[in-house]
Amino acid sequence: MEYKLTRLMRIFLTVILIVLYSSVLKADEGMWLPYLISNNQIEQMQDKGLKIPFESVYSQSEPSLKDAIVSLDDGSCTGEFISSQGLLLTNHHCGYNEIQQHSSVEHNYLQNGFWARTKEEELPNPGKTATLLIEAHDVSEQILQHAHALNGTGRQVTIDSLINIIEAEASIKHQLDARVKSFFSGNTYILFLTQTFRDVRLVGTPPSSIGKFGGDTDNWMWPRHTGDFSFFRVYCAPDGTPAEYSKNNIPFEPKMHLKIDLSGIKRDDFTMTLGYPGHTQRYLTSFGIKEIKEVVNPVVAETRSIKQDIWSKAMKASEEINIKYAAKYSESSNYWKYAIGQNKALEKLDIIAKQKEIESSFTEWFKNDSLYLKEYGKTLPVIEASYLLGNKLTLAETITQETMLEGPEIINFALEISTLYMELQEKRGDSEAYVQDLEHYTKSIDQLYKDFDAALDQKIFMAMLSYYLEETPEKLRPEIESLLGKKYLDNWSEFTDDLYAKSALSDSDTAIELIKSDNPDAFFEDPAIAFSYQVLAYFYKILDLHDKLNRQYDDAQRLLVKGYMQQKPEKDFYPDANSTLRLSYGTVGDYEPKDGVKYKYLTTLSGIIEKEDPEQLDFRVPEQLKTLYYKKDFASYALDNGKMPVCFLTNNDITGGNSGSPVLNGDGNLIGLAFDGNWEAMTSDLAYEERLQKCICVDIRYIIFILDKMANAQHLIDEMEIVNQ
Known part of the structure; x- marks a missing residue:
C-alpha cells in the first residue's frame, strides 16, 4: 500500500539517507546528471584520466555507456549489461532477496551458491525489474513559467497538473514510460523516458561465505574482503520489447554492454561510476x-x-x-x-x-x-x-x-x-x-x-x-x-x-x-x-x-537552494540524488582514518584466510577457496607479487542505490563493482568528506576468478568481451 509522503516522511522512509550541501565543491565530490554535465566537469574528468569522448559515456542519439546501465527494482540497486545476451552483473546483496526466495533446506542457495548451466536453468523472479534510461529532457521552462508567481499548495497543484500532462503526452508520443522528476528542491524539472523489463532471471551467485563474507561485522568497514556480486539475465518479448515472464521470451540484446578489463588497477588511476543513487539532501539545513x-x-x-x-x-x-x-x-x-x-x-x-x-x-x-x-x-x-x-x-x-x-x-x-x-x-x-x-x-x-x-x-x-x-x-x-x-x-x-x-x-x-x-x-x-x-x-x-x-x-527550501546557487554563480552544482542516473568520478587511493593508521587501497585473498573463524558465521571460508589459496591456483588473475586481489578503494561519490554500479577506468571498461561506503565517513550522505570518504569495490579480477575456478562457469565468461587479459 502506498502512502502520501511529506517532507519528513521521506526522510525516514529512505531510512535517513540524508546529505548536506558543502559550500566549497571538493575534488571528486558530486553525483552528476550526465545529461546536464558542464564542459568544465568534462575537462576535469579528462585531466584526471578519462580517455574516451564524453559522447561515448552519455548520448541520446548513439549507443553509449548509459545504455549498459539499469536501475534495479525502481532504484534500490544498479546493474550493468556485460554481454550482448542481456547478462547482468550486480551485487550479491542486490540479489539477496531473490537468492533467499529460491532457497530452501533442500536447496540452500544462500549457503551453497547457485549457477545455471544453461539458460533453461535460469530462475525467474516475479516482481524484479530492470529499468533502462532511453532519453532525458529538461522541461523546467514548460513547468515553471506557469508556477513562478505561485506558492504553497497552489503552486504544487499547478506543477502536479502540468507534470501529468507532460508525462501523458510524452508516453503516447514516444511509446515509452515517462516520468518527470524535480531537482534542486523544485528549481529544475527533467522528463525521463525509460523502458522497464519485468523478466529478470537469476543466473548465478556465489555462496554467502563469499558474497556476504564479513557479514554485519564488516559492513561499512575497511579492509574488506567481500565478493559482493551476482548475475542475472534480462529477457524480453521476441520483438525486443519488455514483457512479463514467459517461456517464449528471449534474452534482451542491449545497445551497449561493458567490456571487462583484467589488466588491474594502481594507486591514482582514474575511476568513474554510473548508477542510480537513491535519496540525498545535500542542501539540508x-x-x-x-x-x-x-x-x-x-x-x-x-x-x-x-x-x-x-x-x-x-x-x-x-x-x-x-x-x-x-x-x-x-x-x-x-x-x-x-x-x-x-x-x-x-x-x-x-x-x-x-x-x-x-x-x-x-x-x-x-x-x-x-x-x-x-x-x-x-x-x-x-x-x-x-x-x-x-x-x-x-x-x-x-x-x-x-x-x-x-x-x-x-x-x-x-x-x-x-x-x-x-x-x-x-x-x-x-x-x-x-x-x-x-x-x-x-x-x-x-x-x-x-x-x-x-x-x-x-x-x-x-x-x-x-x-x-x-x-x-x-x-x-x-x-x-x-x-x-x-x-x-x-x-x-x-x-x-x-x-x-x-x-x-x-x-x-x-x-x-x-x-x-x-x-x-x-x-x-x-x-x-x-x-x-x-x-x-x-x-x-x-x-x-x-x-x-x-x-x-x-517554498523556503526551494528559495534557499536557489539562493545558494545565486550566491556562488561560478560553481558547478549537482542536485540531490533521487534514483536517477548519475555519474561520479575519482581515483583509486589509500586513506588515513586516524592518527598513526593508514589503509592501503587493495585487499587480497590472504586477508580472507587471516580473517577465517569457523566459529563465526560471518568469517567461514569455503574449503574450495582455501584449496585454491594454498595451491596459489590464481591463473592470470593474480597480482605481480602472486597474490589474488579481492577489493579496492576509490573516492567516487556514491550512496544507497549505487550498489552494483560499475566502476570504470579511463577507457570506459569495467574494473570493479561498487558495493559499500566506509565507517569513518558515515556522514557521506550528509557531507562529502574529501579526506575520509571512500567507495568500496569488488575487483573484477576476483569476480572472474570465482567464475572460473570455483563456479566452473566458463560459459558465462565466454559471453563476455574481455580486454587486456
Whole structure:
C-alpha cells in the first residue's frame, strides 16, 4: 500500500539517507546528471584520466555507456549489461532477496551458491525489474513559467497538473514510460523516458561465505574482503520489447554492454561510476540534520536492535527460520548500523557546526543587498520554525513507521490484503474476472506468506507494540483503551496472544478464505485488520498535521537552494540524488582514518584466510577457496607479487542505490563493482568528506576468478568481451 509522503516522511522512509550541501565543491565530490554535465566537469574528468569522448559515456542519439546501465527494482540497486545476451552483473546483496526466495533446506542457495548451466536453468523472479534510461529532457521552462508567481499548495497543484500532462503526452508520443522528476528542491524539472523489463532471471551467485563474507561485522568497514556480486539475465518479448515472464521470451540484446578489463588497477588511476543513487539532501539545513541526529536515528537504531535480537535467537535455533528471515534481517541490520555510525560521525566531524557556517555565510551575503534580503531573508527562519514546531510529529511518525508499518509483518499483510479484497469486491459482478483475479491474488498471498512464521512475528508484535505505546507522545497515538479495548488495557501480552489466535491473517490458508468473504463488515472486523487500520488512521492524522504545518517549508527550501546557487554563480552544482542516473568520478587511493593508521587501497585473498573463524558465521571460508589459496591456483588473475586481489578503494561519490554500479577506468571498461561506503565517513550522505570518504569495490579480477575456478562457469565468461587479459 502506498502512502502520501511529506517532507519528513521521506526522510525516514529512505531510512535517513540524508546529505548536506558543502559550500566549497571538493575534488571528486558530486553525483552528476550526465545529461546536464558542464564542459568544465568534462575537462576535469579528462585531466584526471578519462580517455574516451564524453559522447561515448552519455548520448541520446548513439549507443553509449548509459545504455549498459539499469536501475534495479525502481532504484534500490544498479546493474550493468556485460554481454550482448542481456547478462547482468550486480551485487550479491542486490540479489539477496531473490537468492533467499529460491532457497530452501533442500536447496540452500544462500549457503551453497547457485549457477545455471544453461539458460533453461535460469530462475525467474516475479516482481524484479530492470529499468533502462532511453532519453532525458529538461522541461523546467514548460513547468515553471506557469508556477513562478505561485506558492504553497497552489503552486504544487499547478506543477502536479502540468507534470501529468507532460508525462501523458510524452508516453503516447514516444511509446515509452515517462516520468518527470524535480531537482534542486523544485528549481529544475527533467522528463525521463525509460523502458522497464519485468523478466529478470537469476543466473548465478556465489555462496554467502563469499558474497556476504564479513557479514554485519564488516559492513561499512575497511579492509574488506567481500565478493559482493551476482548475475542475472534480462529477457524480453521476441520483438525486443519488455514483457512479463514467459517461456517464449528471449534474452534482451542491449545497445551497449561493458567490456571487462583484467589488466588491474594502481594507486591514482582514474575511476568513474554510473548508477542510480537513491535519496540525498545535500542542501539540508543544520536544523534538519539536528532532527535526524536527535530524533530519527536513535529510534531507528533502538527499534531495529530489539527486532533483530528476537530474529537472531530464532534464526540460530532453526535452519528453516534462518533461511526465511535472512534477507529481512540483512536489510534491517544494514540501516541499523548505518544510523548508529552516522550519529557517531556527525559528532566526530562536527557536521552541524559546519552547516551553520554555510548558513551564516549565506545570511551575510543576502543582507548586503536589499533585493536579496527581500527574497531570501525569511528562508532560514521559516525552515527553523518548521523543525521546532514539528519535532514531536517527527518523533511520532518515526516510531509509527519503525514499530508498526515496518515492524510485525501481520500489519503489512493486513494493509496489503485489504487492498486485494477491495479490488476483488469490485469484480463480484463479473464472475469470469472475479475467478481470474481470485486465482492471481491467491498466488500473491501464498508468496506473501512464504517466509512468514506466525509465532516469531507474534514476538515482534509484542515488542513493537510496547515500544509504540510507551514512546509515542500520548496525544499523537490512539488512546490505549480505544486501540486495544478495555479488556486488554493493562495486559498487552494477552491482546497480542488473542490477535494472532483469532486473526485469519496468521496463516495463508485462512487469509485466502478471508478475501473470499462477501461480507465487508466481517472482513474489516478481523482483529489484525481492525488494529492496523486504527494505527494507519492515526498515522495519516499525524502526516496531515505535519503537512499543514510545513506548507511554507517547501517554498523556503526551494528559495534557499536557489539562493545558494545565486550566491556562488561560478560553481558547478549537482542536485540531490533521487534514483536517477548519475555519474561520479575519482581515483583509486589509500586513506588515513586516524592518527598513526593508514589503509592501503587493495585487499587480497590472504586477508580472507587471516580473517577465517569457523566459529563465526560471518568469517567461514569455503574449503574450495582455501584449496585454491594454498595451491596459489590464481591463473592470470593474480597480482605481480602472486597474490589474488579481492577489493579496492576509490573516492567516487556514491550512496544507497549505487550498489552494483560499475566502476570504470579511463577507457570506459569495467574494473570493479561498487558495493559499500566506509565507517569513518558515515556522514557521506550528509557531507562529502574529501579526506575520509571512500567507495568500496569488488575487483573484477576476483569476480572472474570465482567464475572460473570455483563456479566452473566458463560459459558465462565466454559471453563476455574481455580486454587486456
